[in-house]
Amino acid sequence: MDKSWIALGRMADGRMSKLSNDGVKLFLQFAIGVIDQNGNLLCPCIKCVNVYRQNLQNVEIHLLQYGIMQTYTIWHQHREPRVSNEAYRDDEMRVDGDEIVGGIEALVEDRIRGESTDTTQGEEVRTFDQLLTDAKRELFPNCTNYTLLKFVIEVLNMKVTNHWTNKSIDMMLEFLSRLLPKENLVPKSTYEAKKILRDLGLSYELIHACINDCVLFWKENATLDKCPTCKTSRYKISHGRGKKIPHKVLRYFPLTPRLKRLYMSRKRAEDMIWYKDKRVDDEILRHPADSDEWKEFDAQHPEFSLEPRNVRLGFAVDGFNPFGNMKNSYRLWPVILIPYNLPPWLVMKDPFCLMSLLILGESQPGIDIDVYMRPLVDELNDLWTNGALTYDASTNETFRMHAALFKIGYTNHRCYLPEDHPERRKSRAYNGKIEKRKRSLELPVEKIQHQLDNVAGVIYGKQPSNRKRPRQAPNWTKDTKAERTGEIRGRIINILCKLEKIFPPAFFDVIIHLAVHLPRKATLGGPVQYRWIYPIERFLGALKKYVTNRARPKGSIVEAYIVKECITCCSIYVDGIETVHNRPERNENRGERQQGLTVFKETARPIGLITRDAEMSQEIRDIAHWFVLYSSVEIEKYLEYVFH
Template sequence: MDKSWMTINNRLTSKEYQQGVKSFLDFAMENLGVEDDIRCPCVDCINGTKYIKQVVWMHLIRRGMPSSYLTWVHHGEHVPVSRPSASNDQCGGSGECMTDIDDPPMDELPIMLEEIYVSGLMDDHTDEEPNDLEREDLHKFTRLFEDAQRKVYPTCEKFSVLSFVIKMLHLKVYNKWSNKSFDMVMQVFKDILPECDQTVPWTLYDAKKFLRDLGLGYETIHSCKNDCALFWKESGNLEKCPTCDTCRYKLNDDGGKKIPHKVLRYFPLTPRLKRLYMSKKTAADMRWHNEKRVNDDILRHPADGEAWKDFDKQHPTFSDDSQNVRLGLVTDGFNPFGNMSTSYSIWPVILMPYNLPPWKCMKEPYCIMSLLIPGRSAPGRNIDIYLQPLIEELKNLMHAAVMWTINDFPAYGNMSGWSTKGYLACPNCNNNPSSQGLRSKIRYMGARRHFPENHTWQTSKLFNGHTEHRSKPLDLSGDQILEQIDSGTYKPYGKHPQNRK
């Protein structure tokens, strides 16, 4: 069998090398027997780890096979009789000499690229012609991997083109650089770096476009300036709001590019959840709540709480799989310009994966930005309009559930639809409140009703001169709350002046 392809250096683009890898995998599969995994002979695994066929193919394309592994003894090839037995002893009995392998250790960026690509290999494509989408994915991976290996300039030992761009964008966000300042700094680097690579993106626009293949992008969805509706799906091509008939774009007398009044930025959730399972470390952490959590009735993690346990009882099929994702949702408004006197309120919607251990699940690297709702004013109850893309994706996810939301009281009112103002402001009391008018204020004087029955304070008149005989409000089930919502009448969404309260 021809094995000359093993010495080819240009593995990513050489058709001869890729055909050789295919022939090797075909040979290994024929001699595999009942097993499904193949020993990986790449320069890092050295036949010590077994993987599925697609992963072995990926390792050989990226890392290569040692040229000393001439007899594929771990994959069904017999050792020639004329071959001295001492050769195997010199190679440690593994069929390849360890001293011939002198590849430098990989950094984390190529590993991440490999995990992103391998995670998309759902079928075996080594035995059949790839389709257009698969060719495009392979082309993206090849380009990104080459950028991860290419130096910014020939003598640079610190950064590759890809790691340099990621580092500069990280500095921009962390230090709150403006777009203009980022372009100016990059231009200075371009002027002082000797013989820099021509493929380095030197503007913010090119840098974002450069990283789009890593799955770090977002979708832009136009919205009505009165928060009535999104120009999305069936309304995506409309020029006016389907609710209030307001123009979608700002007036532009110059006839140039149309500028929308408001733009919702939506970060798809599914690829970000997949990324948590692309790495062996985070994949193990995502099962921590079931496999490593100590169940000793001490509250250390949401999985120790009553809400989590009650959810498991109601949905046993979901809870049986520890890889299913439990999410918490949080949103609130803030002023992005750091000046509280400026009237502006932008609302991020963030999801936290509570599968992770308690020392990780609330940390910044694991918080998933889902929506960035534009200002100037708070969306109020119209936040429901902006939540539509996220809600639709959550409905389609069979292995993820939102357990709860984290909000202050005004944001809780926006998210739940229950008014947190007036006589019916208490969500626990529902339509049986204990509120009373006191001059120009509303007071809530019925806290004693929450005490156990026959408590001495319920019959005492020392508080307000009256006894308390009412029982605490009933806890409504989810179905009762939904029925109550359906029976209500609400004003149309949006802040159009014609909408009445």
């Protein structure tokens, strides 16, 4: 079937051509078999985007007036079969390597379809009419490379990527406005550029808080002027002059639209179910989905796990000084959520760390953080219970998305109580069981002194006679299998027992004892890189760079973060420039695979000074030889035979 007429829908002259008219009639004849009882069918024009139903006459008018969706070349919504999932993906997304070349039109289509689940048809048309217009308007007469929308996206992408100030963007826009023909549509300022993208961005809410952290003036307290707990005024004293200024303001970034946006892009929607479709389940801990806690959650909540698009979230809170001056007591405390559905190379990256709350306080919120967490907790409860209607761009269907907070808690502390404590016998208030386990061993003072007396021959300080211990073979590690964590824990306990014969009890503080629990924690929660603080610290460093107005640090961070969110989403659809999605990795270790043994296949960037023709001792040669043998999958069976 000839579908070349679809490309003519880009221009008004093309839509009025005979080839386009014949193509529309051909489509209507093909789709007549899917008309519903009311005589309507899904309209594939760029306004209705297969979301709204129209009668045959209106569908014909829409296709001639607005044009058909440029990416709708396989009419699967109108009974045309898909050849295969891969063929459909390639046609819809037009993937070229790792770059998505769907363009700005695909962005507008995805945005309209992704948002249509929460708004009426009239609201949808009014909201995106201007967006569609900007996506088609030439930047200047006879400009074939850039529309107004694409130009604004690329300019703001450069601003976000290179941390340009508003003034530098204003100067550049003014220069381009003078450089290009007089009829150009270049925005006059950064403010005007942001206004063009306002329908693509996400919003945030300002919620007033009590100065003593008692309550939020939200929902049932929204109309109060005084705190219902401490009776303190909600506002600063202004003596009746000017606008009322609250003592504290919480910035809240609604979670639901941000999770829905992950499914708005065809590429990201596929990444969100990577753990289900493409993860290799070979009992090796590479992803949180390999952990016991994830599997236990699936067993306890089978309804949730049946839908792989349901989102599992990590949670992190940390504070920072936006001015970089530790003498200043001003602190901001972001609450960050991380979608664990994503593959390992995306999950902990900056673009996917979702800031949910921005709390102001001179010190750590402590237990008062529960007050500020209420909007997020209420939304998480709603996502768990009711879910949110979400459009999946990869399958062109709508589903109800639920979310759960993935967090490990260590309970059952009753075993540390005395054996006759009444709390041990209470079952309903805890896990439904009576606690019969004994508490951990407590060393008496006499035994500690006896161990100290047995310690001898220890020389402290950096004296010349204190020679370093001989160099040991390095502890090269590979991906840890879940079944080996128990073995590792046993080895750690044996090592600690041997150390007790050498070192005094003071050596065995909580950090040393922590090693006993690390294997079990890895089994429960998966690899440590999905739970440590380093990505969060980098994220806070990025937020600190957003402070351009030291008098309004919170406003600077929030406004810059909103622009960054928008550009991060839009830049997926822009090709030919560097974005957060295609920039080179800091550690480019995923090069071309070479031939030979597995240990030599991966190309890697060398670390440290490269020396040539250096002499290598026999000890270093033996270590290198041992590493090659230990890391080569091809001889694992031989090594097992030798050792056992």
